[in-house]
Amino acid sequence: KLATEATSNRCNPFITFVLGGPGSGKGTQCVKIAETFRFAHLSAGDLLREEMSSNSENGTMIHDIIKEGKIVPSEITVNLLRKAIHSSGNHKFLIDGFPRNEENRIAFERIVGVEPDIVLFFDCPEEEMVKRVLNRNQGRVDDNIDTMKKRLEVFKKLNLPVIDYYSAKGKVCKINAVGTVNEVFEKVLPVFAALRI
Ligand SMILES: Nc1ncnc2c1ncn2[C@@H]1O[C@H](COP(=O)(O)OP(=O)(O)OP(=O)(O)O)[C@@H](O)[C@H]1O
Numbered sequence: 001k002l003a004t005e006a007t008s009n010r011c012n013p014f015i016t017f018v019l020g021g022p023g024s025g026k027g028t029q030c031v032k033i034a035e036t037f038r039f040a041h042l043s044a045g046d047l048l049r050e051e052m053s054s055n056s057e058n059g060t061m062i063h064d065i066i067k068e069g070k071i072v073p074s075e076i077t078v079n080l081l082r083k084a085i086h087s088s089g090n091h092k093f094l095i096d097g098f099p100r101n102e103e104n105r106i107a108f109e110r111i112v113g114v115e116p117d118i119v120l121f122f123d124c125p126e127e128e129m130v131k132r133v134l135n136r137n138q139g140r141v142d143d144n145i146d147t148m149k150k151r152l153e154v155f156k157k158l159n160l161p162v163i164d165y166y167s168a169k170g171k172v173c174k175i176n177a178v179g180t181v182n183e184v185f186e187k188v189l190p191v192f193a194a195l196r197i
Pocket residue numbers: 020021022023024025026027028029045097132133135136137177178179180181182184
């Protein structure tokens with residue numbers, strides 16, 4: 001029901017928050033969803049990493065926070081997302097890896113002015129997430145065992161309550177993230193195939 005409530009004459013953008021622990025496969029699945037269902041894929045982490053590499057005034061602060069596995073102040077992330085949403089030309093979005101905490105959630109709703117239509121939650125055992133992150137090999141400053149332990153703690157303490165919040169609103173689709181990329185995508189497909197947007 002939750003995924004079919006959208007109608008084709010809506011004015012607001014259609015927002016999907018894509019959540020899950022570090023290495024649960026959010027980015028990998030978002031690429032496939034975006035290709036198949038023509039969503040714009042906005043990864044909050046990627047936007048922050050771009051900002052970090054662009055010599056912006058916040059670059060060093062963002063780098064230090066990411067290396068510690070902590071959460072960047074909401075205003076920075078929400079403004080990057082807001083700009084990306086407005087310049088995308090699309091009206092259907094996958095917001096990957098956001099909101100990370102309650103403050104992020106409230107800031108997004110206030111600044112962007114919309115709530116998500118659905119929240120995908122990739123549920124993955126910790127051992128599997130650690131294995132995937134340590135094998136990722138993309139040169140990320142946070143893909144090491146020390147930062148990974150911190151990120152897992154931050155996920156449990158700050159991100160799970162956001163998932164619980166949206167669960168209570170009936171917006172969460174929980175996907176078992178164990179299996180091959182294609183096996184996981186098979187579980188994701190029906191969520192988007194049911195949409196009428
Ligand atoms: N179902 C899967 N089985 C095995 N490996 C996977 C699977 N999905 C993704 N991976 C691999 O695991 C790693 C982490 O995946 P991905 O980057 O999609 O996770 P993420 O949730 O976006 O992580 P992060 O929060 O750290 O950005 C990547 O190297 C990816 O290729």
